[in-house]
Amino acid sequence: MAGSCRMIDEFAKDNLHGRLRRDREALLWKLDGLSDLWATEDETRDQIIGFYRRTWEHSDATITALPLDAPGHVPWWPEPCPNTNLFAVMVHVLGESIRHAGHADILREGLDGRTGLRAEHEKQIDDEARAAYCAKIEQAARSAAPIKAY
Template identity: 60%
Template sequence: MTEPNPKADLQRYLQGARDTLLWKLEGLSEYDVRRPLTPTGTNLLGLVKHAAGVELGYFADVFGRPFFDEGPPPSWYGEDAEANADMWATADESREEIVGLYRRVWEHSDATIAALGLDATGRVPWWPQDRREVTLHRVLVHVISDIQRHAGHADIVRELLDGSAGFLRGNDNLPPQDQEGWESHRRRLERVAREAGGS
């Protein structure tokens, strides 16, 4: 039996969410990665941009490990940014730029995680005063929860775009089913929903 390694376990779940987010962009046009597919504008590239901002905040700022040493942060990252500016990409922000930033951010996050013990403390200035002092362990759990949630959003958005679904390439985590089987399944669920709703 191998020795438990809680930090490695947490980091594995974080990396899984990161990989899922980026995989959801593969094979799509610039239009499709930016398309708002919910009433609140949820889109794939915006989810990646947001995830970069989340990791910047929690693994850089909270533990006093600055990421933007060589100049100011982007305009969408900061207290005076437009509301939801981190949830969509402007026409002049390329997919490569945002994905590249996210990869650099997660390298910085991984360096923070490697350098600190799970009991290392930081401060989250945007949390209520009585909860601002945190450990790396708590931040890891919080960020994993957040990024996994957005990976789930990305899964739904991608399925709405072209029917692609699943966790990762080679491990879609779905029961084996062809398109006809899924359509039959969906019709069955629609019929059950109508029956339950009295239609």
């Protein structure tokens, strides 16, 4: 039984780690060619992305070296959660990465119409079709019955 538990743990860890790697790359792709909104005057885009990639390397080494039940401590997590394990941290980081990639996707589509999970899946939205679709949504919203307060 212990061997099968280790196999399941390794499968779960590999699966979570693979998704995290995929979503990190997706986030960088969505930022490709954009300036940095919250960077200081002396920070460059390359410096910020370099820092992000160095954190990946550290995270990847930690994930590779430790079992899923390895204890951890996240001091800014509320009680009783500061004492946690690698599995919970990986699930949390994956959720955060997906959420931020979604935000970047919304912003990117609004800026230039580029959508997709990764560069190889990129779709360019037809500006005329997009404008017509937005007008259709706006018209539907304006013609909808007002919501009654109860």
